[in-house]
Amino acid sequence: MIVSAQPRPTGRPGYSETLPCLEESAEIARKLVRTALTAWQLEELTDAGALLVSELVANAVQHTNSRLIRVVISRPSERFVRIGVVDKSLTMPEITRSNGDELSVGGRGLVLMDAVTERWGTDLYRWGKQVWGELRV
Numbered sequence: 001m002i003v004s005a006q007p008r009p010t011g012r013p014g015y016s017e018t019l020p021c022l023e024e025s026a027e028i029a030r031k032l033v034r035t036a037l038t039a040w041q042l043e044e045l046t047d048a049g050a051l052l053v054s055e056l057v058a059n060a061v062q063h064t065n066s067r068l069i070r071v072v073i074s075r076p077s078e079r080f081v082r083i084g085v086v087d088k089s090l091t092m093p094e095i096t097r098s099n100g101d102e103l104s105v106g107g108r109g110l111v112l113m114d115a116v117t118e119r120w121g122t123d124l125y126r127w128g129k130q131v132w133g134e135l136r137v
Contacts, residue, residue, distance in 0.1 A: 014074035021066045026057040029071045033083060036073040042081060045135050048116050049083055052133045055109040056085035064089035080118065084132030092122055093131055
């Protein structure tokens with residue numbers, strides 16, 4: 001039996017996919033974000049969404065020992081799109097302030113996330129966490 005789903009402006013269904021916790025997964029995560037935003041007719045958020053999910057995946061790869069991550073894109077309300085990455089680490093993310101080395105390429109992920117999103121945060125679970133950011137529609 002074939003069932004077609006119509007995208008709804010908020011709530012479920014959202015979009016999610018479990019991926020290996022590898023740098024290469026960022027490209028698949030960006031495609032998933034583009035798919036969700038296109039389905040919701042929010043293409044103007046594509047660049048910000050792609051940057052956000054890239055940083056979230058990179059942080060999970062660099063700062064966790066998770067074998068797998070889960071990328072989640074949802075519409076908690078008509079005003080926001082939430083993009084998150086779930087991993088099995090209980091270590092909370094921290095914004096690293098620059099040590100004065102302007103050529104440094106590390107430690108800027110959450111600073112970029114803070115600049116791109118309306119708000120961001122972490123949901124802690126018994127077995128891991130989800131780091132997420134919300135883009136204003």
